[in-house]
Amino acid sequence: MKKFLSLLLAAATILVSASACSNTTATSSAAAPAPAGETGSSEASAAPEKVTGSITASGSSALYPLVKDAISKFKKINPDVSITLNAGGSGTGLKQVSDGSVDIGNSDVEAASKLAADKAKELVDHKICVITMAPIVNKDVAEKVKSLTTEQLVSIFTAKTKNWKEVGGPDEPIVLVTRPATSGTRALFKQYALNNQEEASNASLETDDSGALLQSVSTHKGAIGYVALSYLINNTSVSTVAIDNVEPSLENTYNGTYKVWGYEHMYTKGEPEGAVKAFLDYMQSEEYGNSVETLGYNVTSKMKATK
Amino acid sequence: MAKKETFWRSVITACGMLIIILTLAIGAFLIYKGVGTFTVFHHSVAEFLFSPDWNPADDFTGGGHVGAAIFIFGSISICMLALLISAPFSIAAAIFMAEISPRLSEKIFQPAVEIFIGIPSVVYGWVGVTVLVPFLERVFHLPYGFSVLAGALVLAVMIFPSITSVSADALRSVPEEYKEAAYGLGSTRWQVIWRVLLPAARPGVLTGIILGLARAFGEALAVAMVIGKKLAFPENIFSPTNNLTSAIASDMGGAAEGGEYNLALWTMALLLLLISYVFILLVRKISEKQVRKE
Numbered sequence: 244m245k246k247f248l249s250l251l252l253a254a255a256t257i258l259v260s261a262s263a264c265s266n267t268t269a270t271s272s273a274a275a276p277a278p279a280g281e282t283g284s285s286e287a288s289a290a291p292e293k294v295t296g297s298i299t300a301s302g303s304s305a306l307y308p309l310v311k312d313a314i315s316k317f318k319k320i321n322p323d324v325s326i327t328l329n330a331g332g333s334g335t336g337l338k339q340v341s342d343g344s345v346d347i348g349n350s351d352v353e354a355a356s357k358l359a360a361d362k363a364k365e366l367v368d369h370k371i372c373v374i375t376m377a378p379i380v381n382k383d384v385a386e387k388v389k390s391l392t393t394e395q396l397v398s399i400f401t402a403k404t405k406n407w408k409e410v411g412g413p414d415e416p417i418v419l420v421t422r423p424a425t426s427g428t429r430a431l432f433k434q435y436a437l438n439n440q441e442e443a444s445n446a447s448l449e450t451d452d453s454g455a456l457l458q459s460v461s462t463h464k465g466a467i468g469y470v471a472l473s474y475l476i477n478n479t480s481v482s483t484v485a486i487d488n489v490e491p492s493l494e495n496t497y498n499g500t501y502k503v504w505g506y507e508h509m510y511t512k513g514e515p516e517g518a519v520k521a522f523l524d525y526m527q528s529e530e531y532g533n534s535v536e537t538l539g540y541n542v543t544s545k546m547k548a549t550k
Numbered sequence: 551m552a553k554k555e556t557f558w559r560s561v562i563t564a565c566g567m568l569i570i571i572l573t574l575a576i577g578a579f580l581i582y583k584g585v586g587t588f589t590v591f592h593h594s595v596a597e598f599l600f601s602p603d604w605n606p607a608d609d610f611t612g613g614g615h616v617g618a619a620i621f622i623f624g625s626i627s628i629c630m631l632a633l634l635i636s637a638p639f640s641i642a643a644a645i646f647m648a649e650i651s652p653r654l655s656e657k658i659f660q661p662a663v664e665i666f667i668g669i670p671s672v673v674y675g676w677v678g679v680t681v682l683v684p685f686l687e688r689v690f691h692l693p694y695g696f697s698v699l700a701g702a703l704v705l706a707v708m709i710f711p712s713i714t715s716v717s718a719d720a721l722r723s724v725p726e727e728y729k730e731a732a733y734g735l736g737s738t739r740w741q742v743i744w745r746v747l748l749p750a751a752r753p754g755v756l757t758g759i760i761l762g763l764a765r766a767f768g769e770a771l772a773v774a775m776v777i778g779k780k781l782a783f784p785e786n787i788f789s790p791t792n793n794l795t796s797a798i799a800s801d802m803g804g805a806a807e808g809g810e811y812n813l814a815l816w817t818m819a820l821l822l823l824l825i826s827y828v829f830i831l832l833v834r835k836i837s838e839k840q841v842r843k844e
Contacts, residue, residue, distance in 0.1 A: 332803025334812075357806035359610055418693055425608050425804030425811060444604075448696060448790060449779035451800050462684070463694050 294321040296518035301329035302336015302349030304452055305374060305428055305471050306507045309538050310349060313526050316534065320525075324518050333357065333427045340366065340510050346519045348510040351427025367514055369523050370506040373541035375472045376432050377483040377491035377503070379460055384467070385482030388412040392487055396436055399467060402443035407465055419447030420459045420468035428453065432469045435503040436486060457481060473539035496541050499548030504541065506550070577823065584820030586813035587616055598817060604781060606811040608804075616814040620783055622821070624793035628698055628773065629766040631787065632705035637759060640710050644717035644755070645743055655718075666711035675775035678704040683776055692788055696778025699787040704772050709762035716761060720754020721747055753836045760836075764829040768822065770795035794818050 300310060307330045314326045333350040337357045340348025348354075351374070354363040378396065380388065384407055391399070391410060398404040399417055408414045421442055422429040433439060450456040453470040460466040461480035472491060475483065483491050486503065495501035515523055525531055532542045587593050591612040601617025643663075647655035682703060686695035724747055732746045748755070778790025779800065798815050805811040 334804045334806050338807040356609065357809075359808070416693055423800040423804060424605075425801045425806075427804065444781040446782070447780060448694065449781070449792070449800065451774070465693070 293323065294518050294521045295323040297325040297327070298347065298518050298522055299327045299345040300336075300347035300349060300509070301331050301339050301345045302347075303333045303351050303427060303507065304330040305351055305473070306349045306371070306509075308473060309372065309507075309535065309540055310509075310526075312534060312538060313522075313531060316531065317522055317525050321518075321521065324522070326522070332425070334425060337366075337510065340512055343512060346511065346515075347523075350508045350510060351505065352430055353508065354510055365512055366510040367512075369509045369511070369515075369527070370543050371509045371523070371526055372507050372535055373496060373504050373543055373546055374431075374507050375491055375493065375496045375501065375504040375541060376428060376436065376469055377472055377475065378436065378467060378469050378486065379457070379475070379481040380484055381460055381464055381466045382480075382482060383464055384412050384415070385484070386413075388484060390485035390488045393436070393438065396486060397438055397440050400437055400442045400447075401440055402446035413465075415465035418463050418466040419443065420456055420463075420466050421447040421449055422453070422456065422469075423449055423451065428469070428471060431505040432503060435505070436469070471539070476537075476539045493536060493539070493541055497545055497547060504550075506543070507540070580816065580820045580823050583813065583816035585817075586808075587810075587817040590813065591616075591810050598814075602783065606814045607809070608806055608811040609809050610806070612810040614810055616810070616817070618794070618797075618814070618818055618821075620781060621792055621794045621797050621818065623783060624698075624777070624791040625767060625795070627784065627791075628701045628705060628777070628793060629763055631698060631702035632709060632766050633759065633763055635702060636706035636710050636713060636762065639706075640713035640758070640762070641717055641748075641755060643710075643714045644721055644758075645747075647714070647718045648721035649739075649743055649747065660715075663711045663714055667715075671708065671769055671772040674704050674708055675772035678772060678776040686788075690788060694778065694790070696776060696780075696790045697788045698777070698784045698791060700776040701773045701793075702787070704776055705766045705769060708769060708772060709766050712765055713758040713762040716758030717751070717755045720751040720758070723754070724750045753839060756836050757833050760829050760833050764826055767825055767829070768795065770799045774799055794822055 307328070310328055314328060318324060318326065329345075333352055334357050336345070336348035337350050337354055338348075339345040341354075341358055341362045348366070350357070354366045354368065358366075378391070388407065388411060395404065395410050399410070400419065400421075402419065404410060404417065406414065406416055419442070421444070424444065429442070433442065448459065450459055450468075453474045456468045457470055457474055457478070457480065460468045467484075472493065475481075485491070486501070489495055489501045491501055491503065496504045509523060509526075511519060511523070514520075527543070532545075535542050587598060588595060593616050598616055598618055599622065600619050601615065602619045603615040603617040604620060605615045606612075607614035643659070647659050647663075651659075678700060682700055683695035686692060686697065686700055728746050728750055729742055732742045737745070773793060774796035777793060777796060779792045779796055780790040781792055782789075784791040798818055801811065802815055805815060
């Protein structure tokens with residue numbers, strides 16, 4: 244009996260650790276082997292040339308949902324391509340594409356900021372989409388605070404303003420919720436929303452990812468944080484705040500009135516070829532553009548403003 | 551026959567050697583990466599250990615500050631508090647299992663404790679963040695429940711089974727004659743447990759406590775989820791802070807490889823390795839003493 248129990252326990256442990264290891268990997272490999280000759284029945288409407296091969300990508304977690312969606316749609320058209328995608332952070336993505344362990348490195352920031360200059364030069368940048376960051380607050384604050392000026396925002400995130408009543412809100416202490424210092428989202432928010440002022444790390448709660456931040460802001464009275472618009476699709480648990488009376492929205496980013504946005508980069512080492520090129524082209528195609536917007540990202544080609 | 555024997559012997563030797571090489575390689579790699587903060591970016595060891603100014607530059611030119619004192623203090627305070635909470639319960643449970651009700655414990659208690667060990671840490675963290683954190687908020691009227699106390703409570707539950715099972719083994723291995731002699735002299739059961747059993751089993755109990763402490767020190771996920779990760783020394787046990795493992799986990803993916811930030815994180819990993827070596831040495835010292843006594 245005891246032996247059986249311990250065996251069971253061991254098996255359970257192995258299972259659990261195995262599943263824990265693979266939780267951020269979305270592997271989807273087409274099982275069908277590449278046909279030896281032309282079968283002649285290829286869907287001419289979808290793909291003029293048959294795309295085969297494998298693609299590996301890793302990096303930014305802000306871009307992860309979009310790439311994951313693009314993969315599933317791309318594979319419907321090109322079932323013979325196998326694509327592996329990992330999250331892991333912009334730094335990881337850039338490092339891995341630079342040393343050749345993945346084909347595509349996803350990043351919220353430019354390669355030069357995370358790689359040595361000579362390594363960054365070898366990479367080719369594909370500005371796959373634009374991402375808009377929005378300040379978000381707990382529901383109870385949102386009733387009174389609809390908009391903040393840049394000055395107020397800076398003052399809040401540098402912990403100089405400590406109570407919501409100072410900016411016209413309820414009499415509640417402000418709870419700052421932030422992202423790790425090396426996060427791409429944080430870098431963007433700092434640069435365009437906070438005029439490059441450093442956030443007060445010694446007064447804020449740090450969360451590992453945007454999902455956890457959303458959860459934290461929605462459950463704590465007086466909380467304020469920031470996430471990409473892509474995390475706010477179908478969201479009702481928190482409210483966005485306008486900056487200088489400009490609502491964070493895809494339209495306002497397109498017409499250039501809302502300033503907190505940045506390019507999402509997909510880097511390749513050298514010019515892309517074969518399946519990688521086909522995939523990057525697909526992601527930037529008009530056909531896929533609608534999906535980009537449905538998921539809360541901006542299409543790069545529609546931008547009136549540039550950075 | 552002899553051939554077969556040498557074959558399997560070499561297979562087993564190879565496996566053993568592989569593990570030893572692996573351990574050494576990990577240690578060497580951590581040292582290689584970890585000293586970069588001091589050799590490449592020229593920070594002093596004292597700054598790293600004692601300065602609370604943590605703001606490393608995420609690039610290759612450096613010029614930031616790498617004081618990890620907040621993380622180190624966070625790790626130590628949370629683990630000590632966890633131990634303070636967990637040790638009395640664990641030792642009491644061990645006494646119950648070994649002495650008071652051995653038959654019941656073998657059927658129910660022992661398997662329960664073993665299952666405890668198998669629960670992955672993310673589950674502890676998740677339960678902590680959805681149940682414990684809001685609970686602390688309500689009970690103590692805090693703006694948020696992320697705190698040293700939350701981290702310590704989660705860790706206390708996590709290390710409870712390790713301390714309990716090692717301590718119970720130690721208590722069980724106390725020679726029967728000791729107990730009989732004590733009873734023969736007219737001791738009560740409590741006196742036997744307190745004056746004879748526990749002192750005799752002390753090295754084993756200490757080993758259990760240190761193993762628990764080592765696990766607590768290395769735990770990242772569960773603590774990271776409930777600690778709040780605020781870059782400041784905790785004012786009291788209800789305020790949030792940060793610790794070594796959480797800091798490494800949250801920034802390792804984003805920091806530029808080989809940059810000042812990245813190397814500072816490696817140095818923190820090296821420090822964790824050194825701390826665990828210290829714990830292991832302590833365990834060895836204690837068990838050596840035990841052998842000599844016998």
